[in-house]
Amino acid sequence: MNQAEREMLPSRRIADALRRSIAERTFRPGDRLPSERDLAARYRTARNTAREAIGLLQAEGLVDVRHGKGAFVRRQTPMIRLGADRYSNRVRRETGLSPFRAEAQRQGKTARVDVPEIGRIKPPTDVAARLNVPEDDLSVVARVNHYFADDDPVQIGITYIPWAIAEGSVLATEAKTGTGSIYARFEELGHRITRAREEITARMPRPDETVALAIPPGVPVVEVLHTGIDQEGRAFEVTRFVMRADLNGLDYDLPVED
Amino acid sequence: MNQAEREMLPSRRIADALRRSIAERTFRPGDRLPSERDLAARYRTARNTAREAIGLLQAEGLVDVRHGKGAFVRRQTPMIRLGADRYSNRVRRETGLSPFRAEAQRQGKTARVDVPEIGRIKPPTDVAARLNVPEDDLSVVARVNHYFADDDPVQIGITYIPWAIAEGSVLATEAKTGTGSIYARFEELGHRITRAREEITARMPRPDETVALAIPPGVPVVEVLHTGIDQEGRAFEVTRFVMRADLNGLDYDLPVED
DNA sequence: TAGTGGTCTAGACCACCAT
DNA sequence: TGGTGGTCTAGACCACTAT
Numbered sequence: 001m002n003q004a005e006r007e008m009l010p011s012r013r014i015a016d017a018l019r020r021s022i023a024e025r026t027f028r029p030g031d032r033l034p035s036e037r038d039l040a041a042r043y044r045t046a047r048n049t050a051r052e053a054i055g056l057l058q059a060e061g062l063v064d065v066r067h068g069k070g071a072f073v074r075r076q077t078p079m080i081r082l083g084a085d086r087y088s089n090r091v092r093r094e095t096g097l098s099p100f101r102a103e104a105q106r107q108g109k110t111a112r113v114d115v116p117e118i119g120r121i122k123p124p125t126d127v128a129a130r131l132n133v134p135e136d137d138l139s140v141v142a143r144v145n146h147y148f149a150d151d152d153p154v155q156i157g158i159t160y161i162p163w164a165i166a167e168g169s170v171l172a173t174e175a176k177t178g179t180g181s182i183y184a185r186f187e188e189l190g191h192r193i194t195r196a197r198e199e200i201t202a203r204m205p206r207p208d209e210t211v212a213l214a215i216p217p218g219v220p221v222v223e224v225l226h227t228g229i230d231q232e233g234r235a236f237e238v239t240r241f242v243m244r245a246d247l248n249g250l251d252y253d254l255p256v257e258d
Numbered sequence: 259m260n261q262a263e264r265e266m267l268p269s270r271r272i273a274d275a276l277r278r279s280i281a282e283r284t285f286r287p288g289d290r291l292p293s294e295r296d297l298a299a300r301y302r303t304a305r306n307t308a309r310e311a312i313g314l315l316q317a318e319g320l321v322d323v324r325h326g327k328g329a330f331v332r333r334q335t336p337m338i339r340l341g342a343d344r345y346s347n348r349v350r351r352e353t354g355l356s357p358f359r360a361e362a363q364r365q366g367k368t369a370r371v372d373v374p375e376i377g378r379i380k381p382p383t384d385v386a387a388r389l390n391v392p393e394d395d396l397s398v399v400a401r402v403n404h405y406f407a408d409d410d411p412v413q414i415g416i417t418y419i420p421w422a423i424a425e426g427s428v429l430a431t432e433a434k435t436g437t438g439s440i441y442a443r444f445e446e447l448g449h450r451i452t453r454a455r456e457e458i459t460a461r462m463p464r465p466d467e468t469v470a471l472a473i474p475p476g477v478p479v480v481e482v483l484h485t486g487i488d489q490e491g492r493a494f495e496v497t498r499f500v501m502r503a504d505l506n507g508l509d510y511d512l513p514v515e516d
Numbered sequence: 517t518a519g520t521g522g523t524c525t526a527g528a529c530c531a532c533c534a535t
Numbered sequence: 536t537g538g539t540g541g542t543c544t545a546g547a548c549c550a551c552t553a554t
Contacts, residue, residue, distance in 0.1 A: 009542070019465075035520060046544045051521085059317060059475070061462045068520050068551030079459070087514045198510045201337070202460035202478045202503035204319045207277075217317070220460045220478035220503070245460035245478065252456045252510055256345045267523070293539060304525045309540085326532030326539050520552075531541075 010045045014053035022062060022073055029075040033063065061218030061246070077247060080107065080149060084252040087183065087196055087228070098181030100147050100155070109149040115175035117144040120163060127160045127238045130197075130227045141166040146212070153213045154247045159239040165189060183228075186237065191230040199225040202245060213244050220245045268303045272311035280320060280331055287333040291321065319476035319504070335505060338365065338407060342510040345441065345454055345486070356439030358405050358413070367407040373433035375402040378421060385418045385496045388455075388485045399424040401440075404470070411471045412505045417497040423447060441486075444495065449488040457483040460503060471502050478503045 021027050034042070039050035054071050057063045065071045085091065086099035095102050104111035120138045128135040140160045147155035159182070166172040169189060177185050183193055205213065205221045215221070224241040279285045292300070297308035312329050315321045323329045343349065344357035353360050362369035378396045386393040398418045405413035417440070424430040427447060435443050441451055463471065463479045473479070482499040 011542075037520080046546085048545090049543060052542085054521095059462065060464070065521070066552090067522070068553080070520060081457075084510075084512055085515065087512075089514065089516050192516075193514050194516070196512045196514055198512065199339075200458065200480070200508040200510070202480050204317065204476050204478065206318070218462050220462065222458070222460050222480075250458040252458070252512070254342055254345075254454045254456065254510070255513070256347065256451050256454055257343065258347050258450075258452075269523075295539080304527085306526090307524060310523085312540095323540070324532090325541070326534085328539060517554080518552100519554105520550100522550075523548085525547080526545100528544080529542085531539100533537105533539075535536080535538105 010043060010049050011052040011056070014039055014043055014045070014050055015056040018053065018057060019060075019062065022057075027073050029073050031073050032070040033073070035070060058217050064216055078107070079247060079249045080104065080109075080154060081249050081251045084254070087193055089183070089187075089193065092180055092183055096179045098183075101181075104149050110151070112148040112151065114146040114148070115143060116146060118142070118173065118175065120172070123160055126225065127240070130225070130238050131160060131162055131235050133162050133164075139163055141172050143171070149247075152247070153244075155241055155243045156209070156212060157239050157241045159237055161237050165191065165236055182237075186228070186230075191228075191234070191236040193228045193236075194231050195229040195233075197227040197229065198250075200250065205242075209242055213242070215244055222248060222250070224250070268301060268307050269310040269314070272297055272301055272303070272308055273314040276311065276315060277318075277320065280315075285331050287331050289331050290328040291331070293328060316475050322474055336365070337507045338362065338367075338412060338505060339507050339509045342512075345451055347441070347445075347451065350438055350441055354437045356441075359439075362407050368409070370406040370409065372404040372406070373401060374404060376400070376431065376433065378430070381418055384483065385498070388483070388496050389418060389420055389493050391420050397421055399430050401429070407505075410505070411502075413499055413501045414467070414470060415497050415499045417495055419495050423449065423494055440495075444486070444488075449486075449492070449494040451486045451494075452489050453487040453491075455485040455487065456508075458508065463500075467500055471500070473502055480506060480508070482508070 145157040403415040
C-alpha cells in the first residue's frame with residue numbers, strides 16, 4: 001500500500017480533514033468537533049472508524065476528549081518557564097522564595113508545594129553515580145515534592161541528599177524547610193550552590209505519572225536530572241524533575257567559551 | 259466507574275499484565291510479546307480488545323509494533339547528548355567540526371548533514387521577535403538542516419539569519435558552509451558567538467515530522483529554540499531544532515550567580 | 517431524557533513477513 | 536503457505552453530561 005492509498009483510508013481521511021480544519025481555524029481552540037456518530041454518518045463509515053480518527057488527533061495532542069461532552073480543540077496554555085537563573089542565590093536571598101515559587105509568582109500564579117514523602121532509601125543508579133555515594137541501602141534521603149500552580153499539578157521533583165549531609169538537619173525529616181528555599185539550608189550546612197548540571201530528556205509518562213500529574217493523552221513529560229554543585233566542586237544534591245510538557249518549558253542563557 | 263473497576267476492564271487488564279511482565283523482565287528488550295490472537299484467546303476476549311491493550315503500551319513508548327512480525331519490547335537506544343559546550347569556539351577551532359558532527363564523533367557515530375532547502379522567507383513570529391527583524395516578507399534566510407547519525411535521521415534544524423547579515427555570503431545560498439561549521443562564517447562576518455539562549459519544550463510530533471524523522475508511535479520530540487548572541491549582545495541567528503526524544507538529550511552546565 | 521464518549525464482540529479482508 | 540499486524544463493519548451496552 002503506497003502513500004496515496006494510505007491517504008484514502010477512511011480513518012486517515014477523516015483525521016486529515018479535521019486536522020486541516022483545525023489548522024485553518026475552521027475549528028478554533030476550545031471548539032467542539034462533530035460527534036463520532038456525526039462523522040461516521042457524514043463519511044459513511046462505522047462509528048469505530050470515526051472514533052479511530054479522533055484517537056489519532058488525540059495522540060498528537062491536538063484535541064481533548066471529554067466523556068459525555070465531545071472532542072475539543074486543545075487550547076495552548078501559558079507555560080511556566082523555568083529560567084536558567086532560577087537557582088540564583090541573590091534571587092533567593094532577596095525574595096526568600098524557592099525557584100518554583102519565585103517563578104510562579106513572576107507569572108501571577110499561586111504556587112503550592114506538597115511534600116508527601118521523606119525517607120532514607122537506596123538511591124537509583126544514575127543518582128548514586130552523580131552524588132558519588134554507594135548504591136547501598138539508606139545512603140541517601142529522598143524528598144518527594146509535588147508542585148502545583150493555581151492548584152493544578154505541574155511538576156514532581158524527587159530530591160536526593162547524601163545521608164552524610166542531611167543527617168541531623170531538617171532536610172532529613174521535615175517537610176517544611178523554612179524561608180529561602182532548601183538551598184538556604186544547604187548553605188547553612190556548608191554547601192553553597194555555585195554550579196548546576198542539568199540533563200534533559202523527554203518521554204511519554206508512566207501510568208503513575210499520568211495519574212499524579214493528571215496528564216491528558218498526547219502530552220509527554222520533560223525529565224530533568226539536576227545536580228547541585230557547591231563551592232568546592234562537590235555534588236551535594238540531585239533532583240529528578242518530571243514536568244508536564246504542555247505546562248512547562250526550560251529557558252537557558254549560556255555563556256559560550258571563546 | 260471507580261479505579262478498581264477500571265482495572266477490571268479486559269483491555270486494561272491485558273495491558274497491565276504485559277506492562278508488569280516487561281517491568282519484571284519476563285519480557286526483555288527486543289523480545290516479542292504474544293500475538294494479538296494469542297492474547298485474545300488467553301484472555302477470552304475479541305482480538306480488537308487484545309489489540310487495544312497493545313496499543314496502550316505502544317502509546318506509552320514501551321513497545322514497537324512491526325507489521326507482519328509482532329510487538330517487541332522497545333530497546334533503549336544510546337542517546338546523543340548535546341552538551342552545553344557544543345558551541346565552544348575553542349572546540350570548533352580545534353576540531354574544525356560543527357557542534358553536531360563533534361558530538362557524533364565523540365560517540366563513535368557517523369554524522370551526515372543534508373541541507374535540502376535554503377531560501378529567503380518571512381520569519382515565524384517567535385523567530386522575528388528574537389532576531390529583532392520585521393515579520394515581513396524576505397527579512398530572513400532560512401537554512402533547513404537534516405541531521406543523521408549512522409544514517410538514521412535524529413534531528414531537524416532550521417536556522418534563520420537576518421538578510422542584512424547573510425546577504426552576499428555563502429550563508430544565503432550555499433549548502434556547504436566550509437570548515438569550522440557555520441559559526442566560522444558568522445565570525446568572518448563580524449559576529450562571534452559569546453552567549454546562547456535556549457528555550458526548550460517537548461510535544462508530540464506533527465505528521466510531517468513523524469515522516470521526516472521516522473518517529474515511531476509513543477515517542478515525543480524535543481524542540482529547542484536556540485538564539486546565538488554575538489560579542490555586542492546582538493542576536494545574529496536563531497535555530498529551531500526538533501529532535502527525536504528517544505535519541506537525543508541535552509546536557510547543560512550552568513554557573514549559578516551568587 | 518437524549519446525546520455524548522468508552523468499551524467490547526465476532527466477524528471480515530488486506531498487507532507484510534518468514535519459510 | 537501460515538502467521539502476523541492493519542483496518543473496517545455493524546452492531547451492543549455502559550457511563551457521563553446536560554437539560
